[in-house]
Amino acid sequence: MKNSIIRPKELDAKERVYSFDEVVMGYDETEMLQEAKRCIQCKNPTCILGCPVEINIKKFIYQLTQKDFEGAYKTIFEKNRFPSICGRVCPAEYQCRKACVFTPKNQPFASENAINIPLLERFVGDYAREKNLIEKHKNVKNYKYKVACIGSGPASLTVAGELTRYNIKVDIFEALHSLGGVLSYGIPTFRLPREVLNYEINLLKNYDVGFFTGIIVGKTLTLQELLKEYNCVFIGTGAGTPVWLNIKGENLVNIYSANEYLTRVNLMRADKFPTYTTPINTGKKVTVIGGGNTAIDAARVALRIQKIKKINGTVTIIYRRTEAEMPARRTEIEHAKEEGIEFEFLTMPKEFISDDKGNVTGIKCLKCKLSELDDTGRRKPIPIENSEFIIETDLVIVAIGLQANQTLLSTVAELKTNKWGEIEVDKNTMETSIPKVFAGGDIVGGEGTIIEAMGMGKKAAKSMLNKYLT
Ligand SMILES: Cc1cc2nc3c(=O)[nH]c(=O)nc-3n(C[C@H](O)[C@H](O)[C@H](O)COP(=O)(O)OP(=O)(O)OC[C@H]3O[C@@H](n4cnc5c(N)ncnc54)[C@H](O)[C@@H]3O)c2cc1C
Numbered sequence: 001m002k003n004s005i006i007r008p009k010e011l012d013a014k015e016r017v018y019s020f021d022e023v024v025m026g027y028d029e030t031e032m033l034q035e036a037k038r039c040i041q042c043k044n045p046t047c048i049l050g051c052p053v054e055i056n057i058k059k060f061i062y063q064l065t066q067k068d069f070e071g072a073y074k075t076i077f078e079k080n081r082f083p084s085i086c087g088r089v090c091p092a093e094y095q096c097r098k099a100c101v102f103t104p105k106n107q108p109f110a111s112e113n114a115i116n117i118p119l120l121e122r123f124v125g126d127y128a129r130e131k132n133l134i135e136k137h138k139n140v141k142n143y144k145y146k147v148a149c150i151g152s153g154p155a156s157l158t159v160a161g162e163l164t165r166y167n168i169k170v171d172i173f174e175a176l177h178s179l180g181g182v183l184s185y186g187i188p189t190f191r192l193p194r195e196v197l198n199y200e201i202n203l204l205k206n207y208d209v210g211f212f213t214g215i216i217v218g219k220t221l222t223l224q225e226l227l228k229e230y231n232c233v234f235i236g237t238g239a240g241t242p243v244w245l246n247i248k249g250e251n252l253v254n255i256y257s258a259n260e261y262l263t264r265v266n267l268m269r270a271d272k273f274p275t276y277t278t279p280i281n282t283g284k285k286v287t288v289i290g291g292g293n294t295a296i297d298a299a300r301v302a303l304r305i306q307k308i309k310k311i312n313g314t315v316t317i318i319y320r321r322t323e324a325e326m327p328a329r330r331t332e333i334e335h336a337k338e339e340g341i342e343f344e345f346l347t348m349p350k351e352f353i354s355d356d357k358g359n360v361t362g363i364k365c366l367k368c369k370l371s372e373l374d375d376t377g378r379r380k381p382i383p384i385e386n387s388e389f390i391i392e393t394d395l396v397i398v399a400i401g402l403q404a405n406q407t408l409l410s411t412v413a414e415l416k417t418n419k420w421g422e423i424e425v426d427k428n429t430m431e432t433s434i435p436k437v438f439a440g441g442d443i444v445g446g447e448g449t450i451i452e453a454m455g456m457g458k459k460a461a462k463s464m465l466n467k468y469l470t
Helices: 029-038 057-065 069-077 083-089 117-131 154-166 194-207 223-229 258-266 293-308 330-339 450-467
Strands: 146-150 169-173 210-212 232-235 255-257 285-289 314-318 342-344 347-354 360-373 379-383 389-392 395-398 437-439
Touching (some): 057 069, 069 083, 069 117, 083 117, 083 450, 117 194, 154 169, 154 232, 154 450, 223 232, 232 450, 258 395, 285 293, 293 314, 293 330, 293 395, 360 395
Parallel strands (some): 146 169, 146 232, 232 437, 314 342
8 A cells, every 4th residue: 555654574483482672673774764655744743743852853753854864963962862762662652643634523533644753763862872863961060959860660761851942050869770660671672772772861861871780769868858959850750569469378489570570570680581591480371461562561571481491381461351452562562572472361360379389370360341432531341150160270470559658758758649659740730748858750640761761851851941940
């Protein structure tokens, strides 16, 4: 079809499961030009409204059609410093691509032929990385203002990126030894290679951003200490605490939270077996519980761990609703299916079963049906009576959600939080109940997306500038 999307090349599903190599290859120049030229340069480009950081999508795509790659980079850079990251992991099908004129109105996600904006953005970011297009920061001494960011996920990185445009000194304090938040400990390398992630984070060092790892604010340092030294503080501590099912047997051996499992692979290098012998148990019959990105990532990682350890096994995802309701990205679901991940939809775990040594051996489940749409616009899973059955398993990964980490919040009584333990902010400014303390990302909105966290970071930076840093 004349106006069909240009599909990127991908590693073959049968082979890619034996490695953690990046699955989706970017466009080459010819493919990029073909895709960019499909954009009809709408008079009122709705795609821009679909982007939480408001990249001028129409302009950068036009510049690409003119082969003005540096111009395209500058256009994106004005709004977003992380094009290679966002071009790979932004759920564009729910954002800019959904708002593209090629997606009919009221569709829940982008139509197949909506312009592949993230892959065009990725082309620009990767071009800039290859050519090292970044401009150096002029050497400012005696900064007038200083801002501290807590956590180094996309929300804080964006605050730093925005404020350094105005010669503000930013220091980032991160609890882990590695920077990037979920981008580093959660998302596997086959979706986001670490050289890409580290390159775009390290660019901030050109702007004199200070990075301090291994610092847990609330333990190693207090918020009050930061407020004495910095004009403003941004809290971007994310939602890193796993939600559990709270059913019988959940503390059996070989039941992991997805966060722990993914951290062992991504940060403790279990993906580099046998070079690294990180302790991680490898099931023959792995079951992942959940339907979001985290569940899909955990399942695809577990499959690769089986393959590189030469274990002939299965990986099954259990989800209470149907595929249509899965919150995971559509492309990731397709990739998982291609790789041989199995799915048990409309299935609700009721109890974990063990052998006499306390190892998990099965999950007692109930079949479900879906209710009518409720007032949140979702269909509730309703367990069906007498539908009990058992799924045999020897390793379970629970990926049903994440919630706000309370380590810092529990040390600051004046910080207002909501019933989910997330920080309450003024939605227009992102300022918290403590003056000069701002917050954004998953610690404010609960589990969200990278670009939403970046959007909140941008808003917070703008408010700090308006109110305290001029
Ligand atoms: C496995 C997984 C896959 C995902 N895939 C996608 C995807 O493909 N696309 C997408 O858009 N979104 C995805 N998401 C969601 C997305 O990653 C998050 O919405 C986003 O990272 C939130 O950013 P953040 O800056 O708020 O916090 P985070 O990325 O969570 O970073 C918070 C950081 O703060 C640090 N921290 C916490 N407490 C302290 C403290 N007291 N002191 C110092 N540091 C602290 C943490 O160690 C962490 O590094 C995924 C999430 C997960 C878990």
